[in-house]
Amino acid sequence: MLASSPADPSIYPPIYPPADPLQPPENSAVSGVQIPLLGQSLAELTAWVQQQGQPAYRGKQLHQWLYQQGARSLTEISVFPKAWRTELADYPIGRSSLHYRSAASDGTVKFLLRLSDGQIVETVGIPSFKAGAGVDFSQLDRLTVCVSSQVGCPMACDFCATGKGGFQRNLAAHEIVDQVLTVQEDFGLRVSNIVFMGMGEPLLNVDHLLTAVRSLNQDVGIGQRQMTISTVGIPGRIRRLAEHRLQTTLAVSLHASNQALREQLIPTARQYPLEALLAECRDYVQVTGRRVTFEYILLAGLNDCPTHALELAAHLRGFQSHVNLIPYNPIQEVDYKRPDEQRIQAFVQALKQQNIAVSVRRSRGLAADAACGQLRASRSSSR
Numbered sequence: 001m002l003a004s005s006p007a008d009p010s011i012y013p014p015i016y017p018p019a020d021p022l023q024p025p026e027n028s029a030v031s032g033v034q035i036p037l038l039g040q041s042l043a044e045l046t047a048w049v050q051q052q053g054q055p056a057y058r059g060k061q062l063h064q065w066l067y068q069q070g071a072r073s074l075t076e077i078s079v080f081p082k083a084w085r086t087e088l089a090d091y092p093i094g095r096s097s098l099h100y101r102s103a104a105s106d107g108t109v110k111f112l113l114r115l116s117d118g119q120i121v122e123t124v125g126i127p128s129f130k131a132g133a134g135v136d137f138s139q140l141d142r143l144t145v146c147v148s149s150q151v152g153c154p155m156a157c158d159f160c161a162t163g164k165g166g167f168q169r170n171l172a173a174h175e176i177v178d179q180v181l182t183v184q185e186d187f188g189l190r191v192s193n194i195v196f197m198g199m200g201e202p203l204l205n206v207d208h209l210l211t212a213v214r215s216l217n218q219d220v221g222i223g224q225r226q227m228t229i230s231t232v233g234i235p236g237r238i239r240r241l242a243e244h245r246l247q248t249t250l251a252v253s254l255h256a257s258n259q260a261l262r263e264q265l266i267p268t269a270r271q272y273p274l275e276a277l278l279a280e281c282r283d284y285v286q287v288t289g290r291r292v293t294f295e296y297i298l299l300a301g302l303n304d305c306p307t308h309a310l311e312l313a314a315h316l317r318g319f320q321s322h323v324n325l326i327p328y329n330p331i332q333e334v335d336y337k338r339p340d341e342q343r344i345q346a347f348v349q350a351l352k353q354q355n356i357a358v359s360v361r362r363s364r365g366l367a368a369d370a371a372c373g374q375l376r377a378s379r380s381s382s383r
């Protein structure tokens with residue numbers, strides 16, 4: 001069964017953080033008076049319907065239609081009085097429209113979604129099936145959505161297609177929640193897992209990220225433990241995330257076993273020494289009690305030697321963590337190479353011998369340009 005375990009609501013009060021002076025200016029798409037309804041809680045929706053002069057129970061109806069029935073316009077909500085529906089026909093719910101859809105033979109589907117200001121964002125639905133089942137939806141194990149947190153990304157990691165395309169803007173919370181509902185509706189199946197591994201750097205968009213996590217958890221019904229937030233690391237932000245005591249998994253894109261190599265791959269690493277990043281991760285484990293996942297892209301001849309594995313292991317000894325190796329998925333702009341299987345396995349063994357927990361992420365959706373690092377909204381010009 002698809003796991004869904006909304007966590008204890010008592011942990012929520014601190015989820016609405018004070019305005020962060022380091023955040024980019026508020027997203028222009030949502031700065032008008034009409035705040036999109038998606039992403040709002042039952043209490044917020046109830047307050048909104050009451051402001052509109054309607055009885056409180058309409059809040060519950062609205063919540064149900066937004067999150068369960070997939071309403072795209074208030075006019076669809078047949079339980080609402082007709083006159084009110086007509087009055088609110090143009091009120092923004094916050095749903096995107098489908099711009100492009102491409103399916104790979106492994107069942108992975110990539111969506112390009114058009115937002116209210118015409119920007120395009122990518123999201124990927126990744127089904128996984130019970131062992132030995134092949135692509136058989138009656139044997140579904142999980143349905144994971146890889147969501148974007150920004151349009152584009154300012155981090156400019158050298159191996160990442162999104163990073164090559166520059167940064168447009170942060171996504172609002174409703175634009176994150178919409179991605180999950182879109183995948184759920186397209187597959188006709190409940191989403192079981194969410195990974196914040198699409199376009200963008202989630203920790204540059206913390207407020208909207210946290211609001212989206214709350215909504216996905218409480219309104220859509222996906223357990224926090226089924227969500228993974230992936231970051232390349234922004235000084236101070238992992239510590240800040242820890243303060244919210246979420247049950248989500250933190251994944252940190254480490255990608256290198258020493259500072260010099262990391263700077264070569266990740267320009268922003270110059271402002272964030274490896275030691276400082278690891279210290280923040282250690283604090284995170286201590287505060288939350290949750291182990292951290294370290295993502296490590298494998299680039300042939302660059303960071304995939306057994307000596308790199310030993311160097312990595314030395315950093316992680318005694319650290320409650322897990323290494324997830326990501327063999328490089330090719331992008332056009334650079335000519336890094338993915339190591340062959342033998343080399344991948346040698347790296348795995350070298351880590352195992354050092355008692356480091358390790359797994360290899362198998363590429364999904366390569367044929368649809370939907371694998372890690374390949375998201376760039378490449379169809380956006382065909383609008």
Ligand code: SAH
Nearest residue numbers: 160197201230231232253295328329372373
């Ligand atoms: N900004 C966040 C989330 C983005 S991408 C982060 O950096 O973690 C999610 C993962 O895909 C990251 O680990 C990222 O480094 C990795 N990735 C990016 N480009 C890739 C590529 N070409 N091949 C394999 N993994 C890649």
